[in-house]
Amino acid sequence: MTASRSLPHERWLARQLQRGGAPNAQLVLWDGTRSGPEDAKGRLVVRDRRTLASLLLKPDLAFGDAFAAGTLGVEGDLVEVLVQLFEAPPSALQRLAGAWRQRRGSSNTRNGSRRNIHRHYDLGNEFYALWLDAQMVYTCAYFPNPGSTLEEAQRAKLEHVARKLWIQPGERVLELGCGWGALALHLAREHGARVTAYNISSEQIRFARERARREGLDDRVSFVEDDYRNARGSYDAVASVGMLEHVGARNHRVLGQVIDRCLREDGRGLLHSIGRVRPLPMNPWIERRIFPGAYAPTLSEMGDLLGRFDLAVLDAENLRLHYAKTLEHWLERYEKNVDAVCDRFGESFVRAWRLYLAGSIAAFRTSSLQLWQLVFARHRAEIPWTREHLHRGREGA
Amino acid sequence: MTASRSLPHERWLARQLQRGGAPNAQLVLWDGTRSGPEDAKGRLVVRDRRTLASLLLKPDLAFGDAFAAGTLGVEGDLVEVLVQLFEAPPSALQRLAGAWRQRRGSSNTRNGSRRNIHRHYDLGNEFYALWLDAQMVYTCAYFPNPGSTLEEAQRAKLEHVARKLWIQPGERVLELGCGWGALALHLAREHGARVTAYNISSEQIRFARERARREGLDDRVSFVEDDYRNARGSYDAVASVGMLEHVGARNHRVLGQVIDRCLREDGRGLLHSIGRVRPLPMNPWIERRIFPGAYAPTLSEMGDLLGRFDLAVLDAENLRLHYAKTLEHWLERYEKNVDAVCDRFGESFVRAWRLYLAGSIAAFRTSSLQLWQLVFARHRAEIPWTREHLHRGREGA
Numbered sequence: 028m029t030a031s032r033s034l035p036h037e038r039w040l041a042r043q044l045q046r047g048g049a050p051n052a053q054l055v056l057w058d059g060t061r062s063g064p065e066d067a068k069g070r071l072v073v074r075d076r077r078t079l080a081s082l083l084l085k086p087d088l089a090f091g092d093a094f095a096a097g098t099l100g101v102e103g104d105l106v107e108v109l110v111q112l113f114e115a116p117p118s119a120l121q122r123l124a125g126a127w128r129q130r131r132g133s134s135n136t137r138n139g140s141r142r143n144i145h146r147h148y149d150l151g152n153e154f155y156a157l158w159l160d161a162q163m164v165y166t167c168a169y170f171p172n173p174g175s176t177l178e179e180a181q182r183a184k185l186e187h188v189a190r191k192l193w194i195q196p197g198e199r200v201l202e203l204g205c206g207w208g209a210l211a212l213h214l215a216r217e218h219g220a221r222v223t224a225y226n227i228s229s230e231q232i233r234f235a236r237e238r239a240r241r242e243g244l245d246d247r248v249s250f251v252e253d254d255y256r257n258a259r260g261s262y263d264a265v266a267s268v269g270m271l272e273h274v275g276a277r278n279h280r281v282l283g284q285v286i287d288r289c290l291r292e293d294g295r296g297l298l299h300s301i302g303r304v305r306p307l308p309m310n311p312w313i314e315r316r317i318f319p320g321a322y323a324p325t326l327s328e329m330g331d332l333l334g335r336f337d338l339a340v341l342d343a344e345n346l347r348l349h350y351a352k353t354l355e356h357w358l359e360r361y362e363k364n365v366d367a368v369c370d371r372f373g374e375s376f377v378r379a380w381r382l383y384l385a386g387s388i389a390a391f392r393t394s395s396l397q398l399w400q401l402v403f404a405r406h407r408a409e410i411p412w413t414r415e416h417l418h419r420g421r422e423g424a
Numbered sequence: 425m426t427a428s429r430s431l432p433h434e435r436w437l438a439r440q441l442q443r444g445g446a447p448n449a450q451l452v453l454w455d456g457t458r459s460g461p462e463d464a465k466g467r468l469v470v471r472d473r474r475t476l477a478s479l480l481l482k483p484d485l486a487f488g489d490a491f492a493a494g495t496l497g498v499e500g501d502l503v504e505v506l507v508q509l510f511e512a513p514p515s516a517l518q519r520l521a522g523a524w525r526q527r528r529g530s531s532n533t534r535n536g537s538r539r540n541i542h543r544h545y546d547l548g549n550e551f552y553a554l555w556l557d558a559q560m561v562y563t564c565a566y567f568p569n570p571g572s573t574l575e576e577a578q579r580a581k582l583e584h585v586a587r588k589l590w591i592q593p594g595e596r597v598l599e600l601g602c603g604w605g606a607l608a609l610h611l612a613r614e615h616g617a618r619v620t621a622y623n624i625s626s627e628q629i630r631f632a633r634e635r636a637r638r639e640g641l642d643d644r645v646s647f648v649e650d651d652y653r654n655a656r657g658s659y660d661a662v663a664s665v666g667m668l669e670h671v672g673a674r675n676h677r678v679l680g681q682v683i684d685r686c687l688r689e690d691g692r693g694l695l696h697s698i699g700r701v702r703p704l705p706m707n708p709w710i711e712r713r714i715f716p717g718a719y720a721p722t723l724s725e726m727g728d729l730l731g732r733f734d735l736a737v738l739d740a741e742n743l744r745l746h747y748a749k750t751l752e753h754w755l756e757r758y759e760k761n762v763d764a765v766c767d768r769f770g771e772s773f774v775r776a777w778r779l780y781l782a783g784s785i786a787a788f789r790t791s792s793l794q795l796w797q798l799v800f801a802r803h804r805a806e807i808p809w810t811r812e813h814l815h816r817g818r819e820g821a
Contacts, residue, residue: 173809304731326737327724334701339791340723343740344811394736394803406791412570414741415815 033058037079044082045071051111052103069103069111091312095379105381106358109389135275135320137254150372152207152234157367158360163207163234166269166299167350167398171421177356180349183421185213188266190417191342191402192297193410194218198263201225201289203255203282204270208235208248214266215247222248223262225255258285263294271300271329275322279332287336293407296338298329301350302397310386317383326399333403341410342402350398351391358384430455434476441479442468448508449500466505469497488709492776502778503755506786532672532717534651547769549604549631554764555757560604560631563666563696564747564795568818574753577746580818582610585663587814588739588799589694590807591615595660598622598686600652600679601667605632605645611663612644619645620659622652655682660691668697668726672719676729684733692801693735695726698747699794707783714780723796730800738807739799747795748788755781 033041033056045054045062053063053070056079073079078098081089093099101108152163159165160181168180169187188210194200196219202211205224208231214220226232232252239245255270265286274282290296301323308314309321324332330340361368361384369377390396404410430438430453442451442459450460452469453476470476475495478486490496498505549560556562557578565577566584585607591597593616599608602621605628611617623629629649636642652667662683671679687693698720705711706718721729727737758765758781766774787793801807 169810171810171812304734304736325731326727326740327731330723330727334722334724337701337791339701339742339744339794340740341742343723343737345736345738347736348807348809392803394734397736399737406789410745412745413566413568413815414811415568415818418810418812418815421812 031058031076033060033076037076038062040083041073041079044079048115049108049112050115052108067103069101069108071108072100072102074098074100087311088315091316091379091382094382095316095375097374097378105385106388106392109386110393113389113393113395135273135278137256139320152230154368154371155207157364158357160356162209164209165206167301167346168353168356169346170349170352173352177353177360180353180356181209182213185210186217186421187417188268188297188299188400189214189218191400192264192266192295194220194264197221199223199261200264200266201258201260201262203258203265203267203285204273205231205235205250206269207231208238208250210266210268211235211248211250212239212242212244215244216242220247220264223251223258223260224248225251225253225258227252227254255285256281258289260289261291262289263291265290265294265296266299267297268299269301271298272321272323273318275320276324276328279324279328280335283332283336283338286333286338290338290405292405293409295341295402295404295408295410296333298333298399298401298403300324300329300399302326302329302399304394304397310390313383313386316379323396326397329399329401333401338403338405340401340403342400342414344400346398346400347391347394347396350396351388354384354388354391358388428455428473430457430473434473435459437480438470438476441476445512446505446509447512449505464500466498466500466508468505469499471495471497484708485712488713488776488779491779492713492772494771494775502782503785503789506783507790510786510790510792532670532675534653536717549627551765551768552604554761555754557753559606561606562603564698564743565750565753566743567746567749570749574750574757577750577753578606579610582607583614583818584814585665585694585696585797586611586615588797589661589663589692591617591661594618596620596658597661597663598655598657598659600655600662600664600682601670602628602632602647603666604628605635605647607663607665608632608645608647609636609639609641612641613639617644617661620648620655620657621645622648622650622655624649624651652682653678655686657686658688659686660688662687662691662693663696664694665696666698668695669718669720670715672717673721673725676721676725677732680729680733680735683730683735687735687802689802690804690806692738692799692805692807693730695730695796695798695800697721697726697796699723699726699796701791701794707787710780710783713776720793723794726796726798730798735800735802737798737800739797739811741797743795743797744788744791744793747793748785751781751785751788755785 038060041054041056042062049071051067053061053067055061055070055072057074075098078093081093155163155165160177162181164181168177169184170180171183194214198220200214200220200222202222202224205211205226211222211224215222229252232250235250239248286296303323303325306325309323314321333340365377435457438451438453439459446468448464449466449468450458450464452458452467454471472495475490478490552560552562557574559578561578565574566581567577568580591611595617597611597617597619599619599621602608602623605621608619608621612619626649629647632647636645683693700720700722703722706720711718730737762774
């Protein structure tokens with residue numbers, strides 16, 4: 028079928044698709060027919076007629092699925108092509124990059140969350156070790172300089188969070204969604220905190236506990252394999268880095284209740300999450316194939332989540348360019364180790380994750396996604412007078 | 425009437441009022457009858473039976489009106505007593521401090537705004553000169569240290585705003601609501617900006633123009649006596665410091681349109697406003713007697729105002745403790761010059777403004793009010809990599 032010649036109506040459809048969705052890229056059909064500028068930097072190659080039809084009929088999933096299947100190819104710099112798609116007018120973006128149609132997200136009931144998180148995070152620690160930093164931090168880093176290494180930037184991020192939370196030795200910290208444990212261990216090791224950290228990914232919890240033992244921090248850090256909704260106790264600080272996206276809009280109130288219940292009157296908190304400028308559902312392909320149940324909130328939704336419980340936002344920092352940079356490092360390491368990924372998961376998985384990483388770079392670069400770190404407190408909190416302490420002695424760190 | 429003995433039902437009402445609204449203060453009636461703790465730090469003195477009745481019947485206005493009239497006295501530290509009232513449970517607060525009942529704010533049509541602003545800002549430059557800093561900045565200052573002088577702190581605030589906006593020499597800046605012109609002049613003098621600044625208070629505009637001439641900056645700063653809604657042109661940066669509170673919730677969309685229309689694709693902006701954690705109307709007494717038409721928005725409302733136009737918040741800083749400190753300086757200077765105020769406006773005005781300043785200190789201290797500075801931009805803006813430049817070389821400034 029791939030070899031057969033394209034028909035007139037297919038060539039017409041391809042031209043419409045190219046003009047509307049990728050004005051700066053060239054669209055090439057299986058028989059070599061081209062639409063769009065000859066000097067385009069990027070080329071989208073549609074390898075069979077079924078793929079062309081699916082791009083028109085199921086735009087929200089077809090782009091990603093066809094890319095993963097290998098029936099849609101991108102020639103040129105993948106990130107640059109995706110940036111162009113993100114910068115195309117919304118209607119066009121919807122059609123070709125398969126963006127933002129409203130649909131119900133996967134359910135984040137307690138069992139739903141466990142299934143959703145398992146699907147993404149339990150792909151195996153070995154897989155993530157191939158492309159994350161040595162500490163296994165799978166959230167936006169903080170680059171003191173654009174030229175910092177990924178290892179430096181993740182260490183700087185952990186310290187940035189610790190300073191924002193104004194952690195004092197001996198204080199009790201609750202972490203909701205702790206990944207492989209790097210932040211909990213940093214707060215205990217560098218700031219003398221006693222940390223209780225929740226996570227429902229068993230692979231991650233096992234790894235984190237082993238690390239705490241190896242570092243001799245298991246008396247100060249307790250990793251709990253349980254849902255954040257079950258957190259109890261009274262803490263000086265609450266941190267949640269990269270969990271809110273998985274909580275889903277319908278559970279914002281519940282997360283607020285957990286924070287409200289567990290935070291002392293004079294406590295401080297930090298929420299770190301991927302976000303958006305306007306309320307929009309996740310990219311359906313990402314939500315369906317990569318991050319089931321995910322929803323990136325607006326700053327307003329985060330503010331309301333906290334404000335309902337009289338938790339005032341003290342500081343909000345948008346680190347979207349730092350996330351683009353973090354993802355560039357991840358993608359580079361991923362490509363270096365792509366053979367190992369392929370051996371374990373196959374070609375289609377390799378392409379799907381390549382699209383997810385490259386597409387995320389494009390989304391953060393073009394401000395389609397934001398990354399917000401919010402510091403909050405009740406009115407009795409002792410808080411630093413200015414934000415100057417966040418940077419003291421760290422220039423060029 | 426004041427000398428007549430209080431009746432049994434009045435004493436009973438006084439006890440209810442004291443318990444519900446001011447549990448840590450003592451309430452004293454005109455005949456010396458006391459309710460509440462004998463060792464209380466503060467005392468509310470109700471000087472006649474009509475005032476007692478009004479406190480019960482018209483709680484939202486009676487407290488302020490009676491204080492201004494002198495029929496309700498406060499013995500002890502006024503700010504401390506007000507902090508106690510703010511910290512009392514909301515229902516009690518509503519009853520005694522006359523807080524947050526829903527009512528329609530004064531209209532901010534173009535004529536309405538002019539009337540509203542005239543009433544507050546055109547009390548005369550001499551009046552404000554009695555208690556503001558030398559530059560006449562009537563918004564929250566930024567204290568590099570709690571011990572900085574008011575003059576240092578207002579200068580530091582102007583510089584803080586300039587750095588947040590990342591102003592480069594020769595850039596065009598639009599200021600919406602420019603007060604007596606200090607920020608516009610600072611941006612021109614210290615950063616080489618060309619500034620167009622809007623204000624509808626004729627007293628302020630006259631003062632600002634005179635100052636620009638005196639400083640030889642009138643070729644670079646243009647003060648326009650007009651409504652912000654009439655602003656046109658294309659600017660590298662838009663700043664609005666302390667105007668949003670007067671714009672009113674119903675005009676947030678219009679303000680967003682003005683910013684959207686006037687800001688270049690690669691421009692940056694800053695919104696500085698009194699705010700709240702939850703959407704609540706202004707204190708009715710403040711709104712009626714001091715700031716007609718005012719409404720303090722939530723962070724969410726500010727985020728939505730911008731997000732609707734794809735303007736992403738890059739940075740939000742809550743300076744509520746800096747506003748409490750600013751107001752302490754103002755109140756101290758006000759009290760030093762209270763005789764001059766009294767000569768011009770009379771006793772009742774003196775007390776009303778005393779309550780307004782002291783009540784604002786209490787509100788910012790107790791987190792009943794917030795002060796947010798938001799930096800925002802579209803996705804093509806050149807923005808600093810971190811916030812470290814805000815503090816470089818400024819420690820202890």
